[in-house]
Amino acid sequence: MKIAFCGKGGVGKSTIAALLCRALRERGLSVLAIDADPSPHLGRLLGFREEEKLVPLAEMRELLAERAQKSGPYYTLNPRIEDLPEKFMLVRDGLRLMVLGAIREAGGGCACPEQTVLRRLLSHLVLQAQEAVVVDMEAGVEHFGRATVVPMDFILVVVQPYRGSLETAKQILRLATELKLSNVLIVGNTMRTPEDEALVREGLGTTPVISFPEDPEVAAAERAGRSLLEIEGPAMEAARRLTQFLLSQGDL
Ligand SMILES: Nc1ncnc2c1ncn2[C@@H]1O[C@H](COP(=O)(O)OP(=O)(O)O)[C@@H](O)[C@H]1O
Ligand SMILES: [Mg+2]
Structure with missing residues (x-):
């Protein structure tokens, strides 16, 4: 089962992705977690203390040089996961973490071929x-x-009950329609009231498949700089419900 999280910044993608990784592990699945956010946090949330030692895939210059057969403006880069050196992944108890990183370029923004290669590498991996894959986009x-x-079985668009988050979700849903994707689902976060659900329904024309409540345990872990590995509470329960829902969708 391959799942990607997307949505506006700060809506809770990484939080929910980390809790889902935990819930999938509880169900006995091996999990590959890929942090595809240029400022990565997923490793910290998953309790990988050595995260800073991990080399982002974007920096695998040696491997790029070694394996990229440059032909015209196009690269092909098809490393097998098992061939990737250990420095590109952290492993613990059936959970693997990879960090995509960002292509750094003088002057900021980058629509360079390397970025395209990196995206292709992601889809290839x-x-x-x-194993089950959870990508924090x-x-x-x-x-x-x-x-x-x-390559995703599910694209989960995380929304909070405010208009900015719904605008981003709407753009994502529009693009998904253009790409003829039928596996895009809305996940609510910090949803409190029926009015919150109504706002999402009015904004997007659909309701969340699962809604995560505001959880003081998540906030406390964040304040203390602790991972989300140990917390028990309404957010973790919601992650288990989300897992159950995804596992029940056909034989993936
Ligand atoms: N359900 C929740 N309850 C309490 N705090 C939350 C919840 N979801 C997210 N947060 C907090 O909101 C902030 C942003 O969440 P994060 O997962 O980093 O968002 P994103 O990855 O979308 O940028 C973090 O401080 C996180 O601890
Ligand atoms: Mg994040």
Whole structure:
């Protein structure tokens, strides 16, 4: 089962992705977690203390140089996950973490071929993975191209009950329609009242498949700089419900 989280910055993608990784592990699945946000946090949330030692895939210059057969403006880069050196992944108890990172370029923004290669590499790794995959995507919609989303079984758009988050979700849903994707689902976060649900329904024309409540346990872990591995509470329960829902959708 391959799942990507997207949505506006700050809506809770990484939080929910980390809790879902935990819930999938509880169900006995091996999990590959990929942090595709240029400022990565997923490793910290998953309790990988050595996260800062991990080399982002974007920096695998040696491997790029070694494996990229440059032909015209196009690269092909098809490393097998198992061939990736250990420095590109952290492993613990059936959970693997990879960090995509960002292509750094003088002057900021980058629509360079390396970025395209990186996206292709992501889709390639997701496609060949044998375990459940959870990708924590970059905020916004810019990354929302065919290569990134096609290998996914589910694209979960996280929304909070405010208009900015719904606007981003709406753009993502529009792009998904253009790409003829039928596996895009809304996940609510910090949903409190029936009015919140109504706002989402009015804004998007659909309701969340699962809604995560505001959870003081999540906030307390965040304040204390603790991972989300130990917390028990309404958010973790929602993650288990989300897992159950996803597992019940056909034989994936
Ligand atoms: N359900 C929740 N209850 C309490 N705090 C939350 C919840 N979801 C997210 N947060 C907090 O909101 C902030 C943003 O969440 P994060 O997962 O980093 O968002 P994103 O990855 O979308 O940018 C974090 O401080 C996180 O602890
Ligand atoms: Mg995040």
